[in-house]
Amino acid sequence: MSQQHDTYYVPSKSQWPIVAAVVMFLTVFGAAHWLNAEPGESGFGKTVITVGAIGIIGMFFGWFHSVIKESLAGMYNPQVDTSFRMGMMWFIFSEVMFFGAFFGALFYIRNFSIPWLGGAGHGVLTHRFLYDNYSASWGAEGGNGPMHVGGAFSTVVPWGLPLLNTLILLTSSVTVTIAHHALRAGHRGKILVFLGLTVLLGATFLYCQAHEYMEAYKELNLTLHSGVYGSTFFMLTGFHGLHVTLGTIMLAVIWFRVLKGHFNKDHHFGFEAVAWYWHFVDVVWLCLFLFVYIL
Amino acid sequence: MAHEATHDHHDHHHAPQGFFQRWVMSTNHKDIGTLYLIFSLTMFFVGGSFAMVIRAELFKPGLQLVQPAFFNEMTTMHALVMIFGAIMPAFVGLGNWMIPLMIGAPDMALPRMNNLSFWILPFAFTLLLSTLFLPGGGPAGGWTMYPPLSLQSDSLAYVVFAIHLMGISSIMGAINIIATILNMRAPGMDLLKMPVFVWSWLITAFLLIAVMPVLAGAVTMLLTDKYFGTSFFNPHGGGDPVLYQHVFWFFGHPEVYIMILPAFGIISEIVPTFARKPIFGYKAMVYAIASIAFLSFIVWAHHMFAVGLPLGADIFFMYATMLIAVPTGVKVFNWVATMWGGSMTFETPMLFAIAFIILFTIGGFSGLMLALVPADFQYHDTYFVVAHFHYVLVTGAAFAIMAATYYWLPKWTGHMYSEFWGKVHFWCSVVFVNVLFFPQHFLGLAGMPRRIPDYNVAFANFNMISSIGGFLFGASQLIFLGVIVHCVFFSKKKAADRVWESAKGLEWTVPSPAPHHTFEVPPVVHDEELAHGHVND
Ligand code: HEM
Ligand SMILES: [Cu+2]
Numbered sequence: 053m054s055q056q057h058d059t060y061y062v063p064s065k066s067q068w069p070i071v072a073a074v075v076m077f078l079t080v081f082g083a084a085h086w087l088n089a090e091p092g093e094s095g096f097g098k099t100v101i102t103v104g105a106i107g108i109i110g111m112f113f114g115w116f117h118s119v120i121k122e123s124l125a126g127m128y129n130p131q132v133d134t135s136f137r138m139g140m141m142w143f144i145f146s147e148v149m150f151f152g153a154f155f156g157a158l159f160y161i162r163n164f165s166i167p168w169l170g171g172a173g174h175g176v177l178t179h180r181f182l183y184d185n186y187s188a189s190w191g192a193e194g195g196n197g198p199m200h201v202g203g204a205f206s207t208v209v210p211w212g213l214p215l216l217n218t219l220i221l222l223t224s225s226v227t228v229t230i231a232h233h234a235l236r237a238g239h240r241g242k243i244l245v246f247l248g249l250t251v252l253l254g255a256t257f258l259y260c261q262a263h264e265y266m267e268a269y270k271e272l273n274l275t276l277h278s279g280v281y282g283s284t285f286f287m288l289t290g291f292h293g294l295h296v297t298l299g300t301i302m303l304a305v306i307w308f309r310v311l312k313g314h315f316n317k318d319h320h321f322g323f324e325a326v327a328w329y330w331h332f333v334d335v336v337w338l339c340l341f342l343f344v345y346i347l
Numbered sequence: 348m349a350h351e352a353t354h355d356h357h358d359h360h361h362a363p364q365g366f367f368q369r370w371v372m373s374t375n376h377k378d379i380g381t382l383y384l385i386f387s388l389t390m391f392f393v394g395g396s397f398a399m400v401i402r403a404e405l406f407k408p409g410l411q412l413v414q415p416a417f418f419n420e421m422t423t424m425h426a427l428v429m430i431f432g433a434i435m436p437a438f439v440g441l442g443n444w445m446i447p448l449m450i451g452a453p454d455m456a457l458p459r460m461n462n463l464s465f466w467i468l469p470f471a472f473t474l475l476l477s478t479l480f481l482p483g484g485g486p487a488g489g490w491t492m493y494p495p496l497s498l499q500s501d502s503l504a505y506v507v508f509a510i511h512l513m514g515i516s517s518i519m520g521a522i523n524i525i526a527t528i529l530n531m532r533a534p535g536m537d538l539l540k541m542p543v544f545v546w547s548w549l550i551t552a553f554l555l556i557a558v559m560p561v562l563a564g565a566v567t568m569l570l571t572d573k574y575f576g577t578s579f580f581n582p583h584g585g586g587d588p589v590l591y592q593h594v595f596w597f598f599g600h601p602e603v604y605i606m607i608l609p610a611f612g613i614i615s616e617i618v619p620t621f622a623r624k625p626i627f628g629y630k631a632m633v634y635a636i637a638s639i640a641f642l643s644f645i646v647w648a649h650h651m652f653a654v655g656l657p658l659g660a661d662i663f664f665m666y667a668t669m670l671i672a673v674p675t676g677v678k679v680f681n682w683v684a685t686m687w688g689g690s691m692t693f694e695t696p697m698l699f700a701i702a703f704i705i706l707f708t709i710g711g712f713s714g715l716m717l718a719l720v721p722a723d724f725q726y727h728d729t730y731f732v733v734a735h736f737h738y739v740l741v742t743g744a745a746f747a748i749m750a751a752t753y754y755w756l757p758k759w760t761g762h763m764y765s766e767f768w769g770k771v772h773f774w775c776s777v778v779f780v781n782v783l784f785f786p787q788h789f790l791g792l793a794g795m796p797r798r799i800p801d802y803n804v805a806f807a808n809f810n811m812i813s814s815i816g817g818f819l820f821g822a823s824q825l826i827f828l829g830v831i832v833h834c835v836f837f838s839k840k841k842a843a844d845r846v847w848e849s850a851k852g853l854e855w856t857v858p859s860p861a862p863h864h865t866f867e868v869p870p871v872v873h874d875e876e877l878a879h880g881h882v883n884d
Contacts, residue, residue, distance in 0.1 A: 062374060062453050062454045062458060062864070062867075063374050063458055063459055064374065065368055065372040065373065065374055066372060066374065066459050066462075067371075067372050068459065068463075069372070069459055069460070069462040069463035069466055070371050070372065070462070070463075070466050072463050072466075073463060073466035073467050073469075073470050074470070076467065076470070076512060076515075077467075077470035077471075077473070077474065077512070080474065080508035080509075080511065080512065081474060081508075083504070083508060084474070084504035084505045084507075084508050087504040087570075087574045088501050088504055131530060131531070134526075134530050135456035135457055135526045135527075135530050135531075136457075138456070138522070138525065138526040138529060138530060139456070139457055139460070139522050139523075139526055142521075142522045142525055142526070142556050143518075143522060145556055145557075146518050146522075146556045146557075146559070146560045147560070149556070149557050149558070149560040149561055150560035150561070150563060150564055152560075152561065152564075153560065153561045153563075153564025153565060153594055153597075154564055154568075156561075156593075156594060156597070157564075157568065157579060157590055157594060160587070160590050160593060161579075161585060161586065161587070161590065164587070165582075165585060165586060165587035165589075165590060166585050168587070169582060169585060169587075173657065178582075182582075194585070195585065196578075196584055196585060197578060197581075197582065197583055197584035197585030197586070198582070198583065198585070199583035199584065201578050201581070201583055201584035201585075202576075202584070276571075276575055276576055276577055277576040277577075277578075278584075279578045279583075279584035279585045279586075280577075280578050280579065280584055280585035280586045281585070282577070282578075283568075283571070283577035283578050283579050283584070283586070284579075286577075287567075287568075287571065287577065
């Protein structure tokens, strides 16, 4: 891939990296402080997190602002574009591995830890002596473990809101692809419509998800505390939801950039990066729907 | 500062003015590489001082210097600081400095992200080290942070967030390295002509991106188990503490290769130079690195033989682990074959490289012993394991970093280091490191557990020897510091562009010291300039 270039492009100095490091530090330092605070004395930690979080948002604005400006000034040659693309692809790969850790935990718990607690394999003694004849099962019966951590609960029925959410995300994948084709063909109006639809679908998904969480907490007694069932359910869907939130925000930003005419048919890395991200979020959801809700 | 995006074409050869601008806002791979290396050296001494506390306490049986809780904090922090603060940043620093020079690129592919990757680290380590001053003390459950022990400490949140930050830094650094290698090579620098060091980093970067997120996931589960009431590792709720070990070691084993593959790359640069022969079996070397990386994903449970895995798992992981010895052996034989019949000279980098080959092999052999399930039942969690990983990490990774420092320091600074003091450093290090770690094999075989501040009097003699070796090895590293400081600030002896007589590769075609900007126009690479330009099958 080492094509011939007249000169290489090396970007100028920037203060954003150090700003980013500082605000990230503030956020996690505040968070750690807050987590360890005695009840009632959490003021300091919360203040620091808030400052850090606002700083992170500001940093993203500032950093992307300068990058977009440079991009519009035509400073990025095709080689830089390729670097950005690779960067985004490998970033998504790292995200896949992050979700992999939680899916791995889910598979392990369902295939090993729960059955072993119920006496499969060589675990017979634990099951007899520690846990009053727990019999292994998943879902509402045994999903919160032999001590029924978090109390009795029921599970979310996959064929209601989750199915709707699946359809929403699948549709949004289609709309974002249509918008991409429109971009390649140079139809700005069509891009705006379909990209706008994608943003709306993302927001609807989030709304449904929030609704589902509320129902789970209030009516099903399915909470983060509901043993490993609750742990895996909320951590997986929660991290996914967080990614949908980010993706929706990024899509919205791209929508404004399209409105401002930042992209043309050959030069639209920002658009593609966000579209890739969106497809990735979509695929994760399909896995969630299958492994967390249905099976 | 978006407005000065037009970059300074007029001062190619000197660094920009202004301390803050140059070092904190940098987009220059050499400056950022230097920052990484300085950071790593600092952490090497911080982590080293923790090791001195450990060895001082273990000098005699009984408790004399520190409380057991603090001793445990020291073992935990020593490992975390050395792994994430010393070894890994050193390799990233070397990669930053050398990869663009070796492939004819002007800089890293994403220079600003490069700067961010670095600057996260000092903050992450501030967070980590600050836990030592917390009311409850620092983390004391071992660097592996096994639950439920690790969940008892209030410092957990700080440690987890520090690890998140380090992970973000590593992932961004790795993405940058991959993009640089795949996208920024000068014309003529085909993939199979790249220096082995560059290859080793390409594969290491892949490993980093694949496993750092998994570590992030594992420690996130610790965090939510402690603070948010999840039950991942709590059997009452259907979880399993062993799950943590699986997730952790899925990261952990590739991680140990992350710490050795770039070392393999370094040795593969140095040995041909001082043997005055091209590397033996270039392609085999590259494929060996790739297969080691692949295998590293399917051996993790060899760290868990003693927790009671199903028999089938024990057997699978035992054989898979032993399989790694094959590509590793290929590498060792190829280094030896490269030296065979060469006209060798023994400057300091070569001395460290040869010591690496011999002593790393000892570590590999003890690894093979540990890979045998029935034997590991005996050795697990004893000093034998400690001896094993210090042979691969100190005489392996750290020696390779030292070799690299001596090898490229003249290129970085434009001055020669003192060969005499370099050799003194080498001989002190190589002797004392064995005094330090070799007896630990015997201690482990005799059953001395690791991570315990006191021990049976039967272990007294070997422990005293080991501690003496430890103090002297620690002191020897001050020589290293002295040699570096002397070379950077005081050395009068100018280095030639091609510092070593028969060194090959693009990095030797630029002046010494390497100017602030190199290869702004892609160089045309000729095969005969390259160490591996004429590789056939
Ligand atoms: C021939 C190759 C190797 C084999 C067969 C091997 C095998 C093993 C085994 C079986 C253990 C677990 C021992 C126990 O806890 O009972 C172990 C531990 C360890 N190995 Fe290796 N190893 C090899 C190479 C390496 C390399 C190259 C490194 C790092 C550069 C390394 C670093 C470690 C570390 C850090 C531990 C201890 C982790 C801990 O429990 O804290 N090993 N090795
Ligand atoms: Cu291992």
